[in-house]
Amino acid sequence: MSNREQNSENKQRALRSPWILGIIGMIIIFVTANIVMITLSLDRPGLVDDNYYDRGQHYEKNMLKRQAKVREMGWQTKVEEPEYADIGKPATYGFRVTDKAGKPVEADSVTFYVYRPSDQDQDFSLPMKQVEPGYYKADVTFPLLGVWDILVSVRQGEFELNVPSQISAGVK
Template identity: 30%
Template sequence: MNAHRGITMPDHGRMAAQARPATSRQEQRSRRIALTALAAFAAIVFLVNGFMIMTAVQTFTGMAVEGAYERGLTYNQTLEEARAQAKLGWTGEVEFVQAEPAAGKLSFRLQDSAGQPISGAQVEAVMFRPTQQGSDFRVFLTRVGSGLYQVDLDFPAAGLWDAYLAARTDDASYQRRERLLVQ
């Protein structure tokens, strides 16, 4: 301690020298905690990303659409066909009546722009399972009445199915997609 004007003052230099090692240890400990927390966070991120990548690779069933590149090249043609269909003014109504598990009757009613039934069309349906490849199948609907076409369906599995219906006459075509829930 220094004596100055009769007052005893502590020597800050000596106290600072003694306090530094404690502060230095606290700083080192704080740095280690921060680095450990950062490393743990990075490890968790890598583990979660690794799990997600592994799950995606194992559950990927392949390309959802065959010929995706070729279909992309013909997209303008697809847009033109949609405009031509809209210009026709045809309408199609789809109904699925389930008769038993994974089976039922698909009905399709086709009308022109004046509301008159179209009876001379060839109608086919492609049944596509949006969640699983390999179950798709194609059927042709039979005309059973004026503008009414039907087919009995036996599905390989219950669940969601997309029905892509296409009706063609000599001079025009109409397409429609309908989602079906098969129980």
């Protein structure tokens, strides 16, 4: 057997080794996973605000001012969620807001924001209608199954208070 034939036979034997096959398999899995992750990240938008720099300016100072104002106002809030929110069917959400003394607050506007954590294109908002002093309602229809972040925003003059919540639509 010539030297060339021995080298060829050794190469073929090496390619049949479980160690070499394992290493090649791991490299293929690694490259495939990275291609999938890159493709998914390009397809789905994140929840980054378009004006992130402007909103972040003096964030801590503004947040401390807002927290002090909330304590000063003493508003008490409650989001009333339905027991179950089905897909494509309206679900009624209520929102109650009172002052320090427990009297209803008549806000200038109350807005119900709905955010889809996995898809910014599905985000929407609705104005809440005043049913009685300090009590607001909105009929919300979720288009997709899954988790939704909710934010009720109350405005009175320059003051704004945001109340967050979360719902799993279509899941009992």
